[in-house]
Amino acid sequence: MRPFLPEERLGSLLALLGHWGEVYGPVTTGDGVTAFRPVSDPGQLRLEYRRTLIPPKRFLLPPRETILTYSPDAGYQPLDTAQPALVLFGLHPCDLQGIAYLDRVFLEGVVDTSYRRNRQALTIIGLSCEPDEFCFCGAAGADLPAGCDLFLQRTPAGFFVTAGTMKGEEICDRSAQLFTLRQPAGTTPWHHPLADAICRGCAAGETFPDNPLWDRFAERCLGCGACSACCPTCYCYDVLEQGGLDGQAAERLREWDNCLFKSHGEVAGGVNFRRSRRERLQYRFLHKYYGFGALRGVISCVGCGRCRAVCPVEIDLAALFEGEDHDRQ
């Protein structure tokens, strides 16, 4: 028997979660986009959503954020204000896996102080999903994906609830009166054939250097960077500094950068280490499927399908693993 939250009590759980911070969940915005926004009433939630346009990484690595301030007296200092607490409600397993990966990048080894500050402000509530034609994750159907405090397995009548952390257990304790006990129906783990092909390809170290898809992709890529901006595990950033008007105080900011932009590999004096679009696409490919530096050998594509869904010219790097017949153009 497992704790079960009947659907009609979801509103009570949301109200209770307010104790851990402002609750954000998947909603459809005025311009028809699915996004994580503040929710107070379960009626606003789009529980059947597939994917948001912008992944939840924006709560950990905002598109632009101040990371340090400078003053002549104090030198460079991290921000000393606390980040407001947030509850992210309804993250799918792919996005949870994305956050677990970002945690490895920014919290293992050298700790990124700004990321840690943002991460500590989050309480994460996962939600099972129904994949669509763009998804190819291998994780859906799992009882408890990594990276969440609490996971909700959706059924027609409500949700099976599993705690993933101490905080999750605390939430369960506090909301115990909302739960009933139910015999879990066996979930069928979902395996996408593409996820299997990617695992096989990566295990064999395939980079497909001779695949004609590379040329076809390079010919039509617009360099817009949408694939990387909407990827839950793309985290490159640029750093800028802005001086105050008094010429004394300054702020250091970081903002999303993008390996599909030409400037990404440029150094002073006009040298560019990734001059061609093909090289830039291959850079993204290598990072997603093989990993860089300390995370060499770790696949970071979580199969959320965002890049294939948003690319205006239907470039899908994962198609390399399927062979050229699957190029959708």
Place this chain on the structure above:
Amino acid sequence: MTGSDSSMIPFMAEIVASTPLSADTSLFRLRLDQGIADYLPGQFFQLSVPAGGEFPVSPASAADGGGELEFCVRRVGQVTSHLHSLGPGGRVGLRGPFGNGFPVAEMAGAQILLLAGGLGIAPLRSLLHYILREPERYASVTLMYGAREPAAMLFRDELVALARQERFRLLLTVDFVRDEPVDGRVCTVGLLPALLRGVKVEPAATWAAICGPPPLYACLVAELASLGFADERIFISLERRMKCGVGHCCHCALGQLLCCSDGPVFRYSAIKGITGAI
């Protein structure tokens, strides 16, 4: 400059001297507000000019247990221009040191061949100073340094003076001669690879270290290979765009290696198979 945040939050230093070395390059001597400047030759720092920005730069000095260190910086763009506008008393920030540096322990006891092109002299001067502090620990050290033209040759007088030492051999070259003549005793006209072809080395007992502009690497490596150098005995210090210095921002990969944290000094054998590495 200890403390767990020294890789994320710059610590402050003051410019104690800035000495022009050429039309666009100066040597900046910095004193840390606190602590000891501890680093290996070939490692680098992220140098911040408040309100200007930050850039990666390798010390041109060798750590000496004190709180001062030197950077040789060419004015090429925004942040380096900000730095050049500062004089003694100017305030800057530093994060680091980052990266691996040259494997100085492994190099002990052997002959050392340093090959520098242009600004690549900066980290190799650090290594040279490191070696010449205890020259008896090495069989010999040879520096071959090529500059674009005589006026762009950095540290010439200092290097010529150091070359009076018995174990240090200096060979300077310029790509083409312009401006005033250089010291004829030590300066040859021609490209560095050509100069290399003419010297006597014992490849099996020598470690080679290269730093210079990107086009130089492939020629020098080919030349060293034809002299009989094994790939494992060649160390190359590489430049890439770098923002974080700690393996987070993902600008600096060559293959799956990150230049900032797996390098910036690489054994040639480790990067030989990586397209575009050199």
